[in-house]
Amino acid sequence: GENVEQHPSTLSVQEGDSAVIKCTYSDSASNYFPWYKQELGKGSQLIIDIRSNVGEKKDQRIAVTLNKTAKHFSLHITETQPEDSAVYFCAAPPQSNAGKSTFGDGTTLTVKP
């Protein structure tokens, strides 16, 4: 099955700095890569996703880059704000099982004011 590794597990940055979280995956046939944000006491929410036909996607301060050859994708948050503090998860659904996403172990991001 799909194996997803996420790094780092914790990340602390100063407000205004950038944050980068990286995920690697094993199934070369995977073609959809979402990123979720989980705030304390809540369920995860999709913040950005990318499909394998593009290498980068941006939405205001958030961007995702994909390197299909190396099988990794990264979340970039610029001009971080305290409200960006949360746990972030990547996911990579294997093509062999239409419903089964494998999630990374999560990155706890702390943005210090």
Added chain:
Amino acid sequence: DAGVIQSPRHEVTEMGQEVTLRCKPISGHDYLFWYRQTMMRGLELLIYFNNNVPIDDSGMPEDRFSAKMPNASFSTLKIQPSEPRDSAVYFCASSLRGSNQPQHFGDGTRLSIL
């Protein structure tokens, strides 16, 4: 629009008791997922349904766990008998057309088995 709705939000019960968690997916979504989240194991997929039919239950820990989806707007996850190691946050999520589309998560049920 209403998101995925889970109930109860918190459940505290003694070991050996039956626990039933409930989920209402987003209307029109054809996939429903049950996850368990713990510090040790992260987010684990327990089971998922497509059009109310269980497709993959390989993540269900053991026979004490069962899940049903009697109709498109309701699913339950049942633990009987419950054990302290079942303590976790259980999430339900739904999506349109499977895992190649965004999943929409409920706010979870925090389960504590004493």
